[in-house]
Amino acid sequence: MAFDISIEAQDGTGSFGAYVARPKTDANAPVIIAIQEIFGVNAGMREICDTLADQGYIAICPDLFWRHKPGIELTDKTDAELQQAFDLFGSFDMAKGIEDLKATYETAKTLPGSTGRVGAVGYCLGGFLAYMVACNQLADATVSYYGVSIESTLQEADNIASxxxxxxxxxxxxxSPEAQEKIHTGLGTNKFVSLYSYDADHAFARPNGNHYDSDCATLANKRTADFFAAHLK
Known part of the structure; x- marks a missing residue:
């Protein structure tokens, strides 16, 4: 796909693309960084960005797999794509991903039309990275959907300040249920954190995904919309 903007990597190794969706109004708006799943910046992530733009935000989705190959775009519809996605996840450098999100955050603050307020929302792999964005204080408000491996980095939660x-x-x-219990125990008393559980499988909010659950997705997305309206606008 053709990306809308290019962002310089902080380690000087190159640049990566990002999809940007803008609200129809000419007024300045907060920016929300949409953090990809293991499928790249695909149609589902662009749809999420377009929805955020309809809600009055500038949405930016960086291509975090660019160090493997720019423009990877997969779905959960075939075994071959799923295997490729899991392979990418297995070889993904989390530290470099967070570094690229830092660069995205700096870009987001100064995008034309930005108010300077920046939020982040992530799904699956992006759900974990969204949690790390909050731990690294790279957003004014952050939402994580079904983040994987959060229970292994709960010591980072002391740094959350938004x-x-x-x-x-x-x-x-x-x-696992055990991992979920650790998350509830480790974050449940943190004054900055709100936790919601849903009777659904992983990726229940993925647009057109295999495990999409309309009722759970609608509820979670409404909570997300209210959350960003309260903390970014």
């Missing part, structure tokens, strides 16, 4: 909302799937095949 509102964070987590949507957790009770039937998540990639986040």
């Amino acid at each position: 509102p964070l909302m987590l949507h957790i799937a009770k039937k998540d095949q990639f986040v």
Whole structure:
């Protein structure tokens, strides 16, 4: 796909693209960084950005797989694509991903039309990275959908200094009940954190995904919309 903007990597190794969706109004708006799943900046992520733009935000979705290959775009519809996505996840450098999100954050603050307020929302891999964005204080408000491996980095939560909302799937095949319990125990008393659990599988809010759950997605997305309206506008 053709990306809308290019962002310089902080390590000087190159630049990466990002999809940008803008609201129809000419008024300045907060920016929300949409953080990809293991499928790249695909149609689902662009749809999420377009929805955020309809809600009055500038949405930016950086291509975090660019160090493998720019413009990777997969779905969950075929075994071959799923295998490729899991392979990418297995070889993904989390530290470099967070570094690229730092560069995205700096770009987001100064995008034309930006108010300087920046939020972030992530899904799956992006759900974990969204949690790390909050831990690294790279957003004014952050939402994580079914983030994987959050329970292994709970020691980072002491650094959270802005509102964070987590949507957790009770039937998540990639986040065990034990891991979910650790997340609730580790974050439940943090004054910045709101936790919500849903009777659904992983990726219940993925547009047109195999495990999409309309009722749970609608509720979670409404909570997300209200959360960003309260903390970014």
